[in-house]
Amino acid sequence: MGEQLEGVSIAAGFDSNYHTKDPDKTVYLDKDYKDVHFDNGSGTRGSSFMLYPDKKYQKLYIQVAAIGGDIKDFTIQDSDTDTFLKKQTITAEQGLVTVEANIAGVSKIYVTGQVEDGTTVFIPLTTSYYK
Structure with a gap:
């Protein structure tokens, strides 16, 4: 099973409480990404969501911006084995x-980060993809 030549957006089937297509929240630095994970919750908190590549891909590329503060320990983790695939x-x-992670053989991915109070997590789903 070789590496996929074309990237597949993580937007298909994406589900989180902070999933939005609201144009007031999908623009970052004058570019409209149309479909984003936009977590602007209050307080210092964890921000997370699940992805389901179902062992079909070799790599995951997630674009992420921390607006107004930092995201500590942004982590991509194999949900079945609790193995850390990437942390920064x-x-x-x-x-x-x-953020790039090797996801060969992974069925379910848990993406999480510790978000400082006043920080918004911006992840464009249209430019984050599996390959």
Whole structure:
């Protein structure tokens, strides 16, 4: 099973309490991403969602921006084995960053991060993808 040549957006079947297509929330640095995970909850908190690649892909590329503060321990984890696939801090100064993780053989992915009070998590689903 070789690496997929074309990326497949994570938007298909995406489900979270912070999933939005509201144009007031889908724009980042003058670009409208149309479909985003936009967590602007209050307080210091965990922000998370699940993805279901079902062992079909080799890599996951998630674009993420921390607006107004930092996301500590942004983590991509194999939900079945609790194995960390990628873990890093995302700062507001970095802008929109792409986090890459090897997901070969993974069925379910738990994506989470510790979000500082006053920080919005912005993840464009249209430009985050499996490959």
